[in-house]
Amino acid sequence: MLSDVLGLTPEEADAYRLLVSVASATPTGLAELIGCDIRQAVGTLGRLESRKLVARSLGDTTRFVAVPPVAAVQALLTRRQNELDRAKVELDSLDEIYRAATLGRGAAEVVDVIHGAEAIRERVGHIQLGARKEVMNLVKAPFFSSGNLTDDAVIDRGVRYRVIVERPMPDGGSPSFDEIIQARAAGEVVRIAASVPLKLFIVDHELAVVPLLGSVNAARAGALIVHECSLLDALIALFESEWEQAMPFATSAGDPQSAPAIDDLGAQILSLLLTGFTDQAIATQLNTSMRTVQRRIRQMMDTAKAQNRMQLGFRAARLGWLDAQQGDS
Structure with missing residues (x-):
């Protein structure tokens, strides 16, 4: 997380976490704790020090201590936010230039x-x-x-x-x-x-x-x-x-509290029917038989008390049979 948010390398993030958990550490001690050689530990500590995430101990300048996380991380976050704000200003400026150029386009x-x-x-x-x-x-x-x-x-x-x-x-x-x-x-x-x-x-x-x-x-x-x-x-x-x-287009039934209701297969058949699919095309799309499709349509017509398929669509809408999420605008 520290590496993603603050731009630290995984090694730097691991070293900072370790220093937060101990009173202080020398480069040699840190190298032993994180399993790297002394030169890598010295380089990592130097970079953390330049970022003001660690500091040298007042009593022993060969040892390093972690700067309190809230203070250290907040400073870095503020710096990153300032960078983002400057980037946004630059982006807005470029966007204005682009739009001005677009408005000035000729017919060609x-x-x-x-x-x-x-x-x-x-x-x-x-x-x-x-x-x-x-x-x-x-x-x-x-x-x-x-x-x-x-x-x-x-x-x-x-x-x-x-x-x-x-x-x-x-x-x-x-x-x-x-x-x-x-x-x-x-x-x-x-x-x-x-x-x-x-x-x-x-x-x-x-x-x-x-x-x-x-x-x-x-x-x-x-x-x-x-x-x-x-x-x-x-x-x-x-x-x-x-x-x-x-x-x-609906793929599932509507509110189960609505009565009478249909299941998801019924909703899928109904949705395809209302978009103009033939019985055979519906069966092909849903990988079922045409007899099943026709039987389910007849059941829905009987339940909705619809005299024909066109009337079934109106009744289905009033009964809330199709997923309410499809009520898009």
Whole structure:
């Protein structure tokens, strides 16, 4: 912990911990305690002394004592915080310069073109690492990046991911049910649409990546990087329109206190049914038989007193059958 927070080497952190636990120690004694040679111990003590974590004993200058941890560590923490504050000021200054340059872009500079699948993956990864508030993603086959585009470290910073996935197809040309579940578990808010008009990746309402379709050759793949302009505004409006029409995706049942309730398998079947899957496609996605799917749908219709499948959707929503976490906005 000391090595991570204060920038000490493992050897320095171990030596400081040892000195905290004893009255004092000579370089020779310290070397014996931590199992290193005398030269390493002398070097370690010298570095700790320069950091004001240890001091020479007043009664015997050949011996070293630990500076009280609260005082020593607090001083280092204050120094580190000051460094972070200065770095933030510099970052804010650079960000202002960048934004000023962006606003000054000419008509030919609001759209950049990237060539090659690998270059697209690298650029998308770089852009999402810089996300501060929200990532909006339209997912459509064929993929321009392996796996889903969610970065756990970005989500851990509180960045929201809203993802609209084109309805999974049995041929594997789009995300599978399991992949969508994994995306939700990673922190994505997922909705499903029968189809999406294009692949799209928008970060913080400031940048959009639009992969160019039409070529399956990875070497010939391309994408547009759209900066702040009326075209970006149109792409954001397109995403929001698609978001309103897409279906929230549930993988588990809702509040068990609601009555009558369904189990998780029922919730999964219902969710896929409401997003337009056929009975056979649902059975394929859930690795079960079509007879099981049809039987469970009939049971849910009977329980909800629904006359048809469309009515089942309305009744299910009123009964709170699907996971409340899917009530995204």
